[in-house]
Amino acid sequence: MLKVEGISRRYGDLTVVDKLSFTVNEGEFVALLGPSGCGKSTSLKMIAGLEMPDEGAIELDGRDITQLSPGERKLAMVFQSYALFPHLKVEENIIFGLQARKVSKDEQKRRLDSVVELVGLGDHLQKKPGQLSGGQCQRVALARAIVAQAKLCLMDEPLSNLDAKLRNEMRTEIRALQQRLGMSVIYVTHDQVEAMSMADRIVLMNDGKIEQIDVPKALYNNPQTIFTAQFIGSPPMNIIGSGKNRLGIRPEHIEISDKGMPANVVSCDYHGADTIVLADVGAAGEDQKLVKIRYPGHAMFEAQQRLLIRWDSGNEHRFPN
Amino acid sequence: MSSWFQVFSKTSAYLLGLVWVLPLLYAFWAAFHPPEYATQFSLTAPLTMENFASAWEQAPFFRYMLNTIVITTLILVSQLFLCTLAGYALAREKFAGRGFAFALVLTQLMVMPEVLIVENYRTLAGLELVDTYLGVGLPYLASAFGIFLLRQTFKTVPQELEDAARVEGLSGLGIIWKVFVPLAFPTYLAFSLVSVSYHWNNFLWPLVVTNTEASRPLTVGMAIFGAPESGVDWSVISAGTLIAIGPLLILFLIFQKRFIQSFMHAGIK
Numbered sequence: 001m002l003k004v005e006g007i008s009r010r011y012g013d014l015t016v017v018d019k020l021s022f023t024v025n026e027g028e029f030v031a032l033l034g035p036s037g038c039g040k041s042t043s044l045k046m047i048a049g050l051e052m053p054d055e056g057a058i059e060l061d062g063r064d065i066t067q068l069s070p071g072e073r074k075l076a077m078v079f080q081s082y083a084l085f086p087h088l089k090v091e092e093n094i095i096f097g098l099q100a101r102k103v104s105k106d107e108q109k110r111r112l113d114s115v116v117e118l119v120g121l122g123d124h125l126q127k128k129p130g131q132l133s134g135g136q137c138q139r140v141a142l143a144r145a146i147v148a149q150a151k152l153c154l155m156d157e158p159l160s161n162l163d164a165k166l167r168n169e170m171r172t173e174i175r176a177l178q179q180r181l182g183m184s185v186i187y188v189t190h191d192q193v194e195a196m197s198m199a200d201r202i203v204l205m206n207d208g209k210i211e212q213i214d215v216p217k218a219l220y221n222n223p224q225t226i227f228t229a230q231f232i233g234s235p236p237m238n239i240i241g242s243g244k245n246r247l248g249i250r251p252e253h254i255e256i257s258d259k260g261m262p263a264n265v266v267s268c269d270y271h272g273a274d275t276i277v278l279a280d281v282g283a284a285g286e287d288q289k290l291v292k293i294r295y296p297g298h299a300m301f302e303a304q305q306r307l308l309i310r311w312d313s314g315n316e317h318r319f320p321n
Numbered sequence: 322m323s324s325w326f327q328v329f330s331k332t333s334a335y336l337l338g339l340v341w342v343l344p345l346l347y348a349f350w351a352a353f354h355p356p357e358y359a360t361q362f363s364l365t366a367p368l369t370m371e372n373f374a375s376a377w378e379q380a381p382f383f384r385y386m387l388n389t390i391v392i393t394t395l396i397l398v399s400q401l402f403l404c405t406l407a408g409y410a411l412a413r414e415k416f417a418g419r420g421f422a423f424a425l426v427l428t429q430l431m432v433m434p435e436v437l438i439v440e441n442y443r444t445l446a447g448l449e450l451v452d453t454y455l456g457v458g459l460p461y462l463a464s465a466f467g468i469f470l471l472r473q474t475f476k477t478v479p480q481e482l483e484d485a486a487r488v489e490g491l492s493g494l495g496i497i498w499k500v501f502v503p504l505a506f507p508t509y510l511a512f513s514l515v516s517v518s519y520h521w522n523n524f525l526w527p528l529v530v531t532n533t534e535a536s537r538p539l540t541v542g543m544a545i546f547g548a549p550e551s552g553v554d555w556s557v558i559s560a561g562t563l564i565a566i567g568p569l570l571i572l573f574l575i576f577q578k579r580f581i582q583s584f585m586h587a588g589i590k
Contacts, residue, residue, distance in 0.1 A: 045484075048484075048488055049487075049488075050484050050487065050488070069487070070484075070487040070488045070490075071487060071488070071489070071490035071491065071492070072490075073488075074490070075488060076488070077484075077485065077488045079481045079484065079485055080481070081479060081481050083479070083481040083482050083484065083485035085482065085485075085486075085500065085503075085504075086504065087503040087504060087506070088503075096486075096489055097488075097489030097490055100486075100489050100490045100491045100495065100499075101489075101490045144489075148489070
């Protein structure tokens with residue numbers, strides 16, 4: 001449905017987005033994931049029309065929209081700061097776009113009612129955004145995006161201003177809404193948990209380029225690059241060895257056993273359900289080579305305690321380059 | 322120590338306020354009492370409205386008032402319109418020479434309008450606008466101060482709000498009207514008050530450029546009315562002054578709270 005073909009954005013000598021290409025299918029939830037400064041927000045702005053790509057094309061339903069103004073693209077967008085108009089009531093904020101596009105009053109009312117029910121804002125319609133909590137503001141922003149019934153909804157880190165508990169709730173809620181309404185969504189985030197738990201497919205970006213596009217499971221199980229391997233999963237994948245012999249092994253795949261590779265405990269970090277053990281696998285006299293081991297349950301090893309660790313060779317990852 | 326300082330600063334504030342308001346109090350005293358009490362204070366002095374009646378008869382105050390209202394409104398409306406567009410352009414549009422254009426506007430802030438009176442008169446005479454409303458208003462139709470103030474306010478409007486409005490399908494002018502203007506409302510109010518009180522009270526330029534009742538504002542009318550050669554009657558002049566400042570005074574008293582809030586908000590002192 002949406003086709004992004006080789007778009008780039010440069011500021012002077014700095015290339016922020018470098019020949020980015022990907023597609024979004026009807027009803028699909030695609031996450032644009034990457035560390036801050038990787039160009040994901042700029043990419044989203046180019047799709048929204050708020051920034052113009054220096055090269056490349058963007059197609060929506062087979063129509064080239066690269067040169068269209070943001071309004072002409074008829075997309076919906078949820079902003080990180082919610083971007084609610086402080087001088088308008090919640091109700092007016094939600095139908096702001098419908099008024100701008102001169103949708104009939106009856107239709108406005110009908111859509112407002114149904115969307116208010118969807119996101120649960122019934123009691124707050126007459127309030128100003130300043131009187132709402134962060135979570136409620138987020139709902140208003142969502143409602144404004146849904147009410148537009150746009151072909152594609154863009155979300156720019158919409159949950160990053162919420163506290164952890166609310167973030168988890170909203171994550172589930174947004175995903176449920178998206179599936180119920182069959183919305184096509186591009187969701188920008190730097191939080192791999194958000195991307196992994198919500199998205200149908202993830203576009204992982206680094207330094208303006210695409211590292212890998214895949215479904216969450218494949219991204220986790222078959223990372224194509226070391227960057228992907230270390231970005232997805234927490235704690236990140238251990239990379240052992242160098243050059244052609246580099247191999248990756250996830251902390252949760254390492255077992256503490258009675259035979260295998262010797263490792264000296266450096267420290268333990270207890271998380272409740274499991275303990276992250278930091279250990280040194282470098283031979284005596286060599287530089288430290290640290291690995292993280294996820295140990296189920298509570299385990300407080302002494303520093304310098306000697307352990308033996310092993311893993312199934314099926315869980316090893318190799319990287320082509 | 323600090324309580325002493327508080328007492329001191331409060332007392333001086335009241336004292337200064339009293340000194341400042343004295344002329345106004347005197348005008349009220351003189352206007353409502355017969356002329357023989359204009360320079361002496363007595364609690365038993367009879368109240369009278371006579372001075373207002375004679376002031377109203379002796380000079381075409383109604384016409385002057387109308388002129389002042391029309392001129393002030395003309396200037397205000399045009400200033401708000403032009404300053405909004407210029408302020409938005411200087412705050413948000415990227416164009417070559419923007420910094421230079423803004424510097425020019427700031428430079429203009431430093432030029433006293435009185436310096437330009439002769440040149441402005443020549444220009445207006447060339448346009449045959451002497452003794453017209455437009456003639457009185459023309460030099461003030463745009464305001465460097467207003468442009469500066471609105472530019473600063475518009476700069477504080479978050480970019481995401483503008484982006485959101487744009488995505489929702491508003492045009493450039495629509496965004497100014499629906500987003501920037503409402504958000505800058507306190508600034509508009511504060512600026513309007515400054516502008517209205519300045520132009521309501523403006524004297525020198527209207528004196529130069531008006532010749533007849535057709536365009537003469539209250540201030541100039543008052544000056545002619547109270548000119549020494551026509552004999553000074555303080556009571557009647559005070560009554561005339563009250564008529565002249567009345568509308569503005571009432572307006573200010575009604576919206577006092579609002580105005581002060583706006584000034585605090587807009588950061589004008």
